[in-house]
Amino acid sequence: MSVMERLNQDLKQAMKDKAAVKLSVIRMVKAALKNEEINKGSELSDEEVLTVLTRELKQRRDSLHEFEKAGREDLASKIREEIEALLPYLPVQLSEEELRQIVREAIAATGAASKKETGKVMGAIMPKVKGRADGTLVQKIVSEELPS
Known part of the structure; x- marks a missing residue:
């Protein structure tokens, strides 16, 4: 199953489960992927999808670092939830x-x-x-x- 198919399937499940954070993250990721597809002018390969997902994760980790530095635990906890929702779509990280x-x-x-x-x-x-x-x-x- 491709990442896009999995995202679509998880989007439907998140709607059924009323999982607001996961639903929001999946929608943001799908929007980023669609924008990349439009810019490229054709469908994205699995490697290009991985690049977009990695970029989304990096943006969230950077935000988390900044929120923690500023002492904004309320925003930091929301970003941590987003990171957790995004991790299943990426390959297992190397030790x-x-x-x-x-x-x-x-x-x-x-x-x-x-x-x-x-x-x-x-x-x-x-x-x-x-x-x-x-x-x-x-x-x-x-x-x-x-x-x-």
Whole structure:
């Protein structure tokens, strides 16, 4: 079952269950996907759908960070619920140890010898972990693994 079919099915179920947060999140995601489809001019591939879902999750995580920093627990709890509703549509996230192993392999494969070559290493890693790891975390691990 494609992600779009699953979203449509879950939308109907959320309406029946009167699950307001899940319903809202699914509608926002579907709108973002539709906008992307219109911009592209054709149907989205599974990889493009994953890119949009990842972008939606990142926006919510950024909002969560800002709300927590500002002490707005009321808004932060709403965003946490939205994140929880969005996670089932994304692939299982890699653990930090799995990510470290991928980073070490990429450093060896690219021959990177210093932090100046972070971009080259990131370019090798990101296609492999697309949708399964947060780019900020990947960059943090790359900078820890590369010598100064």
